[in-house]
Amino acid sequence: MTIFPYLCVMVYWNLFSCFAKIGAFTIGGGYAMIPIIEKEVVEKRKWIDTADFTDIIAISQSAPGLLAVNISIFVGYRIKGIWGSLIASIGCIIAPFLIMLLIAAVFTDFKDNEVVGRIFQGIRPVVVAVILVPMINLAKRNRLNFWKGCIAAGCLALISFAGVSPALLIALTLLGATGYTTWQLKNQSNANKPQP
Amino acid sequence: MIYFELFSTFFIIGLFTFGGGYAMLSLIQNEVVVDHQWISATEFTDIVAISQMTPGPIGINSATHIGYTVIEQMGYSPFYCFLGSLTATTAVVLPSFLVVLWICVLFHKFKNNIWVNNALQWLKPIIIGMIGAAAVILVTPENFIDWKSWLLFAASFIACLFFKANPIHLLIAGGLAGLLLW
Structure with missing residues (x-):
């Protein structure tokens, strides 16, 4: 019995260290993290089986926020409830947080350095390309048809040239989709009614 | 506040x-x-x-x-x-x-x-x-100061889209190119 509280703490510590490791060693974020999380959580620690893990990813993608953080909250909850999810998500963000804090603290001293300026001058156009390419890949993967392509282009124009808030567009889309689903369900139930 | x-x-x-x-x-x-x-x-x-x-x-x-x-x-x-x-x-x-x-x-x-x-x-x-x-x-x-910036953009865009280059490697290469070009 005396070993019991020790075991409880160990579960939290394992959760924390597992996700801290995942957070600290994945460069590139989100989708790059999935195979690493799977290896740790499913193969090594056997906390969750493969089928459940696939479900967790699908649902994490449909929730707002960052994929890796959502997965950590999910897995943490599965293992140790609310406290587990809190510990796992803190583990997931602690290393990036500390590293960025350090960089932010020293960055202003380097920003006006002539050499650093030239380096960043070269990096900036690459940043634009590196954001643009995932957009194209995402469009290809989702096989956008003509109309959806027009909606995407319209969105792009509204945000970048008319200064419309992306949050507003998201909110309106969610509202529209909810309205559409209500209408769809209503039609279905009407169709299922016995005809007089 | x-x-x-x-x-x-x-x-x-x-x-x-x-x-x-x-x-x-x-x-x-x-x-x-x-x-x-x-x-x-x-x-x-x-x-x-x-x-x-x-x-x-x-x-x-x-x-x-x-x-x-x-x-x-x-x-x-x-x-x-x-x-x-x-x-x-x-x-x-x-x-x-x-x-x-x-x-x-x-x-x-x-x-x-x-x-x-x-x-x-x-x-x-x-x-x-x-x-x-x-x-x-x-x-x-400010981000695209001259034609060299556009060249870097085009090169990294093509490398990333068609040759599946790693974005991190491209950013590092961009930094090196910046050091040499300006």
Whole structure:
């Protein structure tokens, strides 16, 4: 019995260290993290089986926020409830947080350095390309048809040239989709009614 | 007061992020650069570059960095800047935390739910447009100073799209090229 509280703490510590490791060693974020999380959580620690893990990813993608953080909250909850999810998500963000804090603290001293300026001058156009390419890949993967392509282009124009808030567009889309689903369900139930 | 504003801004960013880090960039940019004008487009570009090259999700990295920079530019000491980082990072994660916990409780109801599936279908083109806008807004005269910038852009775009080059390697190559070209 005396070993019991020790075991409880160990579960939290394992959760924390597992996700801290995942957070600290994945460069590139989100989708790059999935195979690493799977290896740790499913193969090594056997906390969750493969089928459940696939479900967790699908649902994490449909929730707002960052994929890796959502997965950590999910897995943490599965293992140790609310406290587990809190510990796992803190583990997931602690290393990036500390590293960025350090960089932010020293960055202003380097920003006006002539050499650093030239380096960043070269990096900036690459940043634009590196954001643009995932957009194209995402469009290809989702096989956008003509109309959806027009909606995407319209969105792009509204945000970048008319200064419309992306949050507003998201909110309106969610509202529209909810309205559409209500209408769809209503039609279905009407169709299922016995005809007089 | 500024902390409250940081918190509410990043809470909204976290709440409306669907489709991962790149979609979040568009939200951050709109709120932080366009709306509040806490940092310039060029500073934002640099933060994105640094976030890409350091471990962790890009949304966490940029929230931490921006939270720090915003307070720093108001002339406060490093401790207050640290609090700014903490505020922004907590705020950006909090909505996910609340929503995911809520989903956990209703797990089986949420699977293959028609409401959720329809919403995700509708969101897809919007998210693609948002990511595109995040790139377009960064095409500024400060980021593209002359034809050499455009050359770098074209080269890295082609390398990434057609030759599947690693973005981190491209950013490092861009830095080296910058050192040699200017």
